[in-house]
Amino acid sequence: MVNWQLLSEQASAETWDSNLLQMPDYNIFQTHAWGRHRSNFGWTPLRLIAYDEGNNATAMLQVMMRRYPGNIVLLWGPGGPVGNIDAWDDSLREALVQVAQSRRVYCRISSLRAYRSEDAFILAACSWTRCSQPLNSGLSLCLELSNEEQYLKGMTKNWRYNLNRAKRQEQTVGLWEEPDIEEVRKVYDSMEELKGLEVQHTAKDLLSIFQVCRDNIIAYCCLGESGEVLGLKACAVFGEKAMDLLAANAVEGRKTSASYWLSATVVAHAIKMGVTHYDLNGVDPVANQGVFKFKKEMGAHLLEYLGEWDWSTSNWLKRAFNWAIMKRSGGM
Amino acid sequence: MITWQPISDETGPGDWNNSVLLFPDYNIYQTYAWGQHREDFGWQPLRLMARDEENRPVAMMQVMLRRYPGNVVLLWSPGGPVGNIEAWNENLHQELVRQAGSGKVFCRIASRRAYQTKDVLHLKAASWTKPAQPLNSGWTMLLELVDEEGFLNGLSEGWRRKLDRSQKLEDSISLWEKPELEAMLQVYDAMEEYEGLEVHSRERLQSLFRRCGENILVFRCLGNNDEVIGFRACARWGDKAWDLLGAATPEGRQACVSYGLTRAMLNHCIKLGIKHYDLSGIDPSGLKWVIDYKKGTGARPLEYLGEWEWSTSNWLKRGANWAIKKKGDGL
Numbered sequence: 001m002v003n004w005q006l007l008s009e010q011a012s013a014e015t016w017d018s019n020l021l022q023m024p025d026y027n028i029f030q031t032h033a034w035g036r037h038r039s040n041f042g043w044t045p046l047r048l049i050a051y052d053e054g055n056n057a058t059a060m061l062q063v064m065m066r067r068y069p070g071n072i073v074l075l076w077g078p079g080g081p082v083g084n085i086d087a088w089d090d091s092l093r094e095a096l097v098q099v100a101q102s103r104r105v106y107c108r109i110s111s112l113r114a115y116r117s118e119d120a121f122i123l124a125a126c127s128w129t130r131c132s133q134p135l136n137s138g139l140s141l142c143l144e145l146s147n148e149e150q151y152l153k154g155m156t157k158n159w160r161y162n163l164n165r166a167k168r169q170e171q172t173v174g175l176w177e178e179p180d181i182e183e184v185r186k187v188y189d190s191m192e193e194l195k196g197l198e199v200q201h202t203a204k205d206l207l208s209i210f211q212v213c214r215d216n217i218i219a220y221c222c223l224g225e226s227g228e229v230l231g232l233k234a235c236a237v238f239g240e241k242a243m244d245l246l247a248a249n250a251v252e253g254r255k256t257s258a259s260y261w262l263s264a265t266v267v268a269h270a271i272k273m274g275v276t277h278y279d280l281n282g283v284d285p286v287a288n289q290g291v292f293k294f295k296k297e298m299g300a301h302l303l304e305y306l307g308e309w310d311w312s313t314s315n316w317l318k319r320a321f322n323w324a325i326m327k328r329s330g331g332m
Numbered sequence: 333m334i335t336w337q338p339i340s341d342e343t344g345p346g347d348w349n350n351s352v353l354l355f356p357d358y359n360i361y362q363t364y365a366w367g368q369h370r371e372d373f374g375w376q377p378l379r380l381m382a383r384d385e386e387n388r389p390v391a392m393m394q395v396m397l398r399r400y401p402g403n404v405v406l407l408w409s410p411g412g413p414v415g416n417i418e419a420w421n422e423n424l425h426q427e428l429v430r431q432a433g434s435g436k437v438f439c440r441i442a443s444r445r446a447y448q449t450k451d452v453l454h455l456k457a458a459s460w461t462k463p464a465q466p467l468n469s470g471w472t473m474l475l476e477l478v479d480e481e482g483f484l485n486g487l488s489e490g491w492r493r494k495l496d497r498s499q500k501l502e503d504s505i506s507l508w509e510k511p512e513l514e515a516m517l518q519v520y521d522a523m524e525e526y527e528g529l530e531v532h533s534r535e536r537l538q539s540l541f542r543r544c545g546e547n548i549l550v551f552r553c554l555g556n557n558d559e560v561i562g563f564r565a566c567a568r569w570g571d572k573a574w575d576l577l578g579a580a581t582p583e584g585r586q587a588c589v590s591y592g593l594t595r596a597m598l599n600h601c602i603k604l605g606i607k608h609y610d611l612s613g614i615d616p617s618g619l620k621w622v623i624d625y626k627k628g629t630g631a632r633p634l635e636y637l638g639e640w641e642w643s644t645s646n647w648l649k650r651g652a653n654w655a656i657k658k659k660g661d662g663l
Contacts, residue, residue: 115449121471121633124616125623132462138449286453304449 002050002058002087004095012047019049019057020082021239025113027279028216028236028243029079030062037212038064041205043076046099050087059083061092063107065100073100074321075107082111085119089126093311105313106321110136111306112279119306128309133322136282138307141292141300143278145271152264154299163264166257171230173261175269176221181206183221183229190250201246209245217245218273220265222258231258233266235278242270244281263298279303334390334419336427339379348379352392352414353570357445360547360567360574361411362394369543370396372535375408378431382419391415393424395439397432405432406652407439414443417451421458425642438652440641442468444610447635460640465653469618470638473611473631477602483595486630491591498592501553505589505596508550508563513537515552515560522581532577540576548576551596553589555581562589564597566609573601575612594629610634 007016016032028034035045043064050059061081066074075096081088088109097105108131113119145151155163185203192199201209210217219234230253234246249259270278280300285292296302312318339348345364352358360366367377375396382391393413398406407428413420420441429437440463445451447470477483487495513534520531532540541548547567555561561584565577580589601609611626614633627633643649 117447117633117635120447120635121616124469124471124635127617137453139453284453285450286457302450307449 002052002084002089002091004048004050004061004087004092006095006099007047007049016047016060016062017238020060022057023060023082025082025111026239027079027082027112027241028213028238028245029112030060030082031213031216031238032062033213033216034078035062035064037208040208040212042066046075048092048095048099050083050092052087057083059085059087059092061088061109063096063109067102070104071102072104072317073102073106075100075105077107077109079112080109082113085122088123088128093127097313103313104317106310106317107312108308108310108321110308113306115304115306123306123309128311129318131308131310131322131325133326134308135325136308137284137287138305139284140282140303140305141280141295141298142303143267143280143298143300145267145276145278148268148271151267151271151299156297156299159260159294159297159299162257163260166259166261169256169258170225171222171253171256171258171261173220173222173258173265176219176232176234179206179210179219179221179232179234181210184232184246184248187229187232187248187250187253191248194251194254200248206246218242218266218269219246220262220269222249222253222256222262224252224256228252230256231262233259233262235266235270237270237273237275240274240276242273242275242278244279259294267298334382334384334416334421334423336380336382336419336424338427338431339381343379348394349569351381351389352394354389355392355414357414357443358570359411359414359444359572360544360569361442361444362392362414363544363547363569364394365544365547366410367394367396369539372539372543374398378407380424380427380431382413382415382424389415391417391419393441395428395441399434402436403434404436404648405434405438407432407437409439409441411444412441414445417454420455420460425459429644435644436648438641438643438648440467440639440652442639443637445637447637451637455637455640460642461649463639463641463653463656464650465656466639467656468613468639469615470636471614471616472634472636473614473626473629474634475598475609475611475629475631477598477607477609480599480602483598483602483630488624488628488630490624491628494588495591495595498588498590498595501587501589501592504555505551505553505592507596507600508552511541511550511552511563511565513541516563516577516579519560519563519579519581519584523579531579537577549573549597549600550577551593551600553584553593555583561587562593564590564593566597566601568601568604568606571605571607572610573606573608574610590625598629 020026046063046065048061049057052058059081063075063077181203184206216236221229222231224230231249235242236245280295283292348364352362378395378397380393381389384390391413395407395409524531547569550565552560552563562580566573567576611631
């Protein structure tokens with residue numbers, strides 16, 4: 001029997017991240033800073049801890065709450081819950097309903113732990129269902145890192161060739177300690193236009209990430225001959241894990257294979273910080289084979305997440321939210 | 333480029349089965365005999381094979397067809413397709429429409445391969461969707477068999493205790509080489525009265541043994557008066573087996589006969605070289621004792637890739653799901 005408790009903002013600011021690091025499936029999206037970042041976009045972060053009979057923290061969940069007319073509450077737990085999966089049961093849902101102060105609750109979680117059928121069975125037995133409209137592919141590629149030499153050996157010949165080619169171009173790669181949001185957006189603009197993509201990150205989103213999560217972020221940029229930004233790459237580091245966050249290349253940067261040099265440099269930096277597990281943050285080997293190939297050839301292995309599951313106080317609400325997500329994905 | 337083509341009935345069961353067996357996700361529901369069994373209930377089995385540019389078979393599918401007024405065609409493929417999932421694409425849809433001879437087709441598949449996100453992405457990219465009304469939970473318990481010792485070591489405490497209790501029946505449990513339908517039905521009747529469970533019809537059992545008898549193993553336990561107090565049947569094919577039938581009278585239940593029968597069945601399967609024993613379905617939110625019983629054998633939960641559907645029209649898809657909701661079983 002576990003007991004889920006809501007942590008106050010003050011208590012969580014002091015202890016949340018250190019407790020989180022005790023859970024093997026900790027990740028950047030469950031950090032206190034990430035919750036603060038999302039709060040800049042209308043979400044209210046709620047932080048809950050499950051205690052067992054011996055009063056030991058056994059599971060944790062940072063969930064983002066948004067209230068809609070009619071006291072309908074949307075709860076979204078990116079990267080969570082973490083910890084003992086047996087605790088993600090009725091007791092969690094009761095606690096969520098209580099903290100939401102509503103009987104019309106839709107909750108979606110997105111666990112980043114590796115898929116195991118045993119875990120999926122526990123979730124299914126606890127009335128969680130797989131989301132009919134997932135926000136992400138549920139797959140990623142991961143680099144297991146010990147030292148730079150081993151990392152370089154793991155790359156394919158083709159990837160290494162492109163890396164060396166990038167280093168021979170008239171460009172330089174360096175740590176970007178104070179990223180200029182306007183410059184970052186320019187690179188994204190160029191990439192989005194070239195690939196016909198929707199806006200990946202708004203200026204507000206970027207500003208919030210760099211301001212609120214700055215302690216966790218490593219950002220590098222690639223500059224051309226005249227000092228223009230050709231590409232950028234940023235990852236978030238938490239404990240021994242890193243997660244790709246931002247990556248973009250301007251048209252010129254694509255020509256000079258800037259992404260190879262940037263990726264290799266960011267990973268090398270992460271290794272120096274003691275990162276052993278680098279998540280390349282999502283791949284879709286069916287719909288986006290190019291990106292999949294790029295990441296795979298870095299020497300990464302496929303990681304299937306336990307993924308997205310949802311639960312609601314009403315089946316109609318569940319359908320409605322899935323419909324709404326289908327119509328307007330992104331933004332959670 | 334992958335091309336799907338129908339396999340004529342003249343090809344015969346031997347060739348079909350041998351080809352299906354080459355794919356790792358082969359299963360009893362894709363055998364020729366299973367198609368014949370379903371044929372006894374008004375379904376028309378269609379058998380298709382996908383070949384690559386070099387004419388090598390890459391995927392296969394046995395699908396049951398049923399035609400409704402207005403030339404609406406329902407296609408249902410239990411356990412299929414099998415083989416390379418990249419072949420379960422628009423070419424397959426086109427071939428199904430061609431074979432159905434109709435522009436109003438609803439097709440549901442129920443793959444028995446283990447759930448993998450990559451497979452899900454392939455299916456979604458090929459316009460398959462998850463059914464609003466699935467027929468099954470999409471879960472089973474899978475027991476990996478190595479030897480008897482391994483099986484006994486994997487048992488839970490509770491399961492082992494019950495097995496010990498059934499020990500006194502050991503001499504009464506044996507392979508039932510020529511299962512008698514009447515005796516089986518009597519056990520089902522007794523169980524139905526006792527537990528209020530729905531049982532298999534005479535026609536279904538008759539057809540099952542007539543068509544698939546070669547693949548079926550049955551163990552029974554006899555009571556004091558030589559009456560059957562419990563039996564268990566599985567279908568076996570290649571190095572896999574699937575639970576099919578099982579029933580016990582109140583007397584058999586009291587003596588924990590199902591534990592003794594399961595052990596005898598699994599021992600026999602091990603001797604036959606069976607490596608994977610599928611306990612044929614489980615509902616994660618279902619009866620706890622059923623889950624505990626299956627889990628107690630040392631089996632682990634397996635999530636199937638499961639049911640997916642595709643239709644020439646969204647309205648037809650909704651209609652078919654509505655009909656399935658009204659009349660759950662029967663596919």
